[in-house]
Amino acid sequence: MARRNLNDLLGFVTVAREGSFTRAAATLGVTQSALSQTIRALEERLQIRLLTRTTRSVAPTPAGERLLNAIGHRFDEIEAELDALTELRAKPAGTVRITCGDNVLHTILLPRLTPLLREYPDIKLEFDVNYGFRDIVADRFDAGVRLGNTIDKDMIAVPIGPPLRFAVAASPEYLAAHPTPKTPQELTAHNCINQRMPTSGGLYVWNFERRGRSVNVRVDGQLIFNTTLPQVDAALAGLGIALLPEDELIQHIEAGRLKRVLEDWCPKFEGYHLYYPSRRQPSPAFTLVVNTLRIRPDRVRR
Numbered sequence: 001m002a003r004r005n006l007n008d009l010l011g012f013v014t015v016a017r018e019g020s021f022t023r024a025a026a027t028l029g030v031t032q033s034a035l036s037q038t039i040r041a042l043e044e045r046l047q048i049r050l051l052t053r054t055t056r057s058v059a060p061t062p063a064g065e066r067l068l069n070a071i072g073h074r075f076d077e078i079e080a081e082l083d084a085l086t087e088l089r090a091k092p093a094g095t096v097r098i099t100c101g102d103n104v105l106h107t108i109l110l111p112r113l114t115p116l117l118r119e120y121p122d123i124k125l126e127f128d129v130n131y132g133f134r135d136i137v138a139d140r141f142d143a144g145v146r147l148g149n150t151i152d153k154d155m156i157a158v159p160i161g162p163p164l165r166f167a168v169a170a171s172p173e174y175l176a177a178h179p180t181p182k183t184p185q186e187l188t189a190h191n192c193i194n195q196r197m198p199t200s201g202g203l204y205v206w207n208f209e210r211r212g213r214s215v216n217v218r219v220d221g222q223l224i225f226n227t228t229l230p231q232v233d234a235a236l237a238g239l240g241i242a243l244l245p246e247d248e249l250i251q252h253i254e255a256g257r258l259k260r261v262l263e264d265w266c267p268k269f270e271g272y273h274l275y276y277p278s279r280r281q282p283s284p285a286f287t288l289v290v291n292t293l294r295i296r297p298d299r300v301r302r
Helices: 007-018 021-028 032-046 062-088 102-119 172-177 184-189 229-236 246-254 284-293
Strands: 051-053 058-060 094-100 123-129 143-147 155-159 164-170 206-210 213-217 242-245 259-261 272-277
Touching: 007 021, 007 032, 007 051, 007 058, 007 062, 021 032, 058 062, 094 102, 094 284, 102 123, 102 246, 102 284, 123 284, 143 284, 164 246, 172 259, 184 206, 184 213, 229 242, 229 246, 242 246, 246 259, 272 284
Parallel strands: 094 123, 094 143
Antiparallel strands: 051 058, 143 272, 155 272, 164 242, 164 259, 206 213
16 A cells, blocks of 8 residues: 655645644745645545635635544544654753643743753753643644633643732722722723633623622723733723733732722632643653642642
8 A cells, every 4th residue: 555645634724723824834844825726636536625714714614623523633643643752851851832821931930940941951841932822733723821710621730820819909009090990890980901711702891809898890981902011011000990810910909000999809710730731642742841830739828
């Protein structure tokens, strides 16, 4: 039996997952025209259309979806096995892809992983800063970072930071010009800095809890962002009240640039966790990353 070259199937899987010939070609290290010819030849050989092409996107046809589901995970298994072979090397190597938010990247991931990168120069890290709930399996990430209470039960979750709490804060200038809110409901009379949720497209509902009582408040204001850093800048500029994880505001609160309100309505909750599929066969490089980020129980502040 003649052996088949599987490059065309790998090209198809990459295009179907990326939804773009341009991104797939960059991932595979080939030209877009060469990749288009490869897919066209595959479709002609199979005598069936695998991809629907429009001016803006590429999506698999029903036949393409069936082929992707049948073979996509097999390429992932091959790649995982090849990564696992690095344990036979003198030092672990390979790329670890992580999706996360920019604040946790700045405060936890980069500071903790910098010594690892210096010790193991053959390990590469790729970070995808994203506030949506990415499907790390479908998008082929090795791991993601989320708050502990938002992680699916079928994932392995490794704590990488202490418990957190939200902080509601505004500049002294803003609070001097507006009455300080004493209850969450009073926020509806204030200019609040909103966040557009990337998954649902709706505005974030501010949640509070005190003595077992939960309160949800839909706030309003002049500003809406889809990331957190501009919300900090807006609060510092006196443009309204912000609600963010405490670690994103604490340096400004301690310096007096922001003043905290409704502190007794902000209890602690599970902090940042690194999560990855339970069925994943970890490579030595990925295991090193996990062990480097894992926070010891005695370092978790309650």
